[in-house]
Amino acid sequence: MGSYEGNLTGLLPMPETTATAAPDRTAELTALVHEYSGTLYRVAFSISRNTAEAEDMVQETFLRVLRHRDRLPEIRDARVWLIRITWNLVLDRKRRQKTRPENEDISELARVLPAKDLRADHAVIAAQRHARVLALMDELPAKERQALLLSALEELSNAEIASVLGITESSVRSRLFRARRDLAEKLRKEGLKS
Amino acid sequence: MNPSDPALRHTGVDYTQEIDGALAALAAVRPRDGLEQRILTRIASAPELPWYRRFAVASMGHHRWAMAAASAVIVAGGVTMTSYRHHTVAVSTPVAVHIPHAAPQAAAAAASVGVSDHPLEINKAKTRHRGVHKSYRAIHGRVPLPRGTTAPMRPNTTPLPQ
Numbered sequence: 005m006g007s008y009e010g011n012l013t014g015l016l017p018m019p020e021t022t023a024t025a026a027p028d029r030t031a032e033l034t035a036l037v038h039e040y041s042g043t044l045y046r047v048a049f050s051i052s053r054n055t056a057e058a059e060d061m062v063q064e065t066f067l068r069v070l071r072h073r074d075r076l077p078e079i080r081d082a083r084v085w086l087i088r089i090t091w092n093l094v095l096d097r098k099r100r101q102k103t104r105p106e107n108e109d110i111s112e113l114a115r116v117l118p119a120k121d122l123r124a125d126h127a128v129i130a131a132q133r134h135a136r137v138l139a140l141m142d143e144l145p146a147k148e149r150q151a152l153l154l155s156a157l158e159e160l161s162n163a164e165i166a167s168v169l170g171i172t173e174s175s176v177r178s179r180l181f182r183a184r185r186d187l188a189e190k191l192r193k194e195g196l197k198s
Numbered sequence: 199m200n201p202s203d204p205a206l207r208h209t210g211v212d213y214t215q216e217i218d219g220a221l222a223a224l225a226a227v228r229p230r231d232g233l234e235q236r237i238l239t240r241i242a243s244a245p246e247l248p249w250y251r252r253f254a255v256a257s258m259g260h261h262r263w264a265m266a267a268a269s270a271v272i273v274a275g276g277v278t279m280t281s282y283r284h285h286t287v288a289v290s291t292p293v294a295v296h297i298p299h300a301a302p303q304a305a306a307a308a309a310s311v312g313v314s315d316h317p318l319e320i321n322k323a324k325t326r327h328r329g330v331h332k333s334y335r336a337i338h339g340r341v342p343l344p345r346g347t348t349a350p351m352r353p354n355t356t357p358l359p360q
């Protein structure tokens with residue numbers, strides 16, 4: 005995960021220098037779908053906490069890419085670029101859906117969250133605890149919360165998180181620090197035992 | 199994250215494992231099967247893409263035989279239609295159709311002098327009188343005849359007293 009440079013060097017052709025017709029980018033687009041759709045789904049789900057909405061956002065992301073497919077050769081890091089598109093789309097939709105709080109239904113979130121525990125009863129309890137922690141995470145300030153969510157997804161580096169959020173790496177580090185500190189404080193007040 | 203994280207040290211209880219566990223659970227969420235296929239189908243139906251590129255975007259792996267069968271039906275239909283249209287043995291039978299043609303000339307107008315059949319030629323003789331023509335004398339029976347002439351013999355007319 006450390007390489008921040010573009011990983012499409014072998015995937016996308018170099019920018020066209022001749023004045024011929026625009027090349028077909030459908031093959032590159034298909035490759036992007038197969039490679040990054042899962043990642044983008046998790047990015048969208050981390051904010052929306054809704055499976056259908058997350059999938060819808062991923063589809064919308066690739067439709068945006070389709071509209072601007074002529075710019076694909078200019079993209080240095082397609083992974084960060086796509087995450088940023090999805091991130092902005094989901095945040096934009098969230099702003100327009102102010103009526104429904106994110107932590108409205110914890111039990112529904114606990115049902116969706118996977119649990120690695122083999123015993124069913126332990127898995128259910130763990131999923132419910134995770135859902136409660138995520139609900140408290142939603143109460144954090146937006147800047148800290150977003151940095152914390154991105155740090156968990158696909159193990160993005162601080163430089164990649166900074167690129168997605170449009171801030172510096174030092175800001176990412178300070179936001180992560182504050183987010184974990186405040187969340188731990190909320191957990192302590194909530195009375196959740198570690 | 200290090201359990202001795204200074205961000206969590208002041209709280210007394212270490213919640214690092216709790217937080218990391220929740221974040222890991224969130225990161226482990228997987229979409230429903232076939233997400234890529236659904237995305238490609240959506241892209242293929244997008245109006246931004248030309249119709250001839252939509253086949254290239256949508257993966258035809260699962261529909262290969264269906265596409266082959268549909269192509270065969272289309273080709274066979276085209277061949278059948280072509281051979282039917284160029285059938286040399288077919289005998290043409292006269293069909294009663296209405297072909298636009300010039301209106302037939304009225305007998306009197308056609309027999310009169312100066313009537314022309316040319317469509318662009320102005321012919322006053324064809325258009326001056328319309329309907330049933332009656333002479334002035336036929337309408338006004340009391341008009342005296344010119345001197346030296348006699349009235350025609352008609353069944354319902356009585357000769358005027360001279």
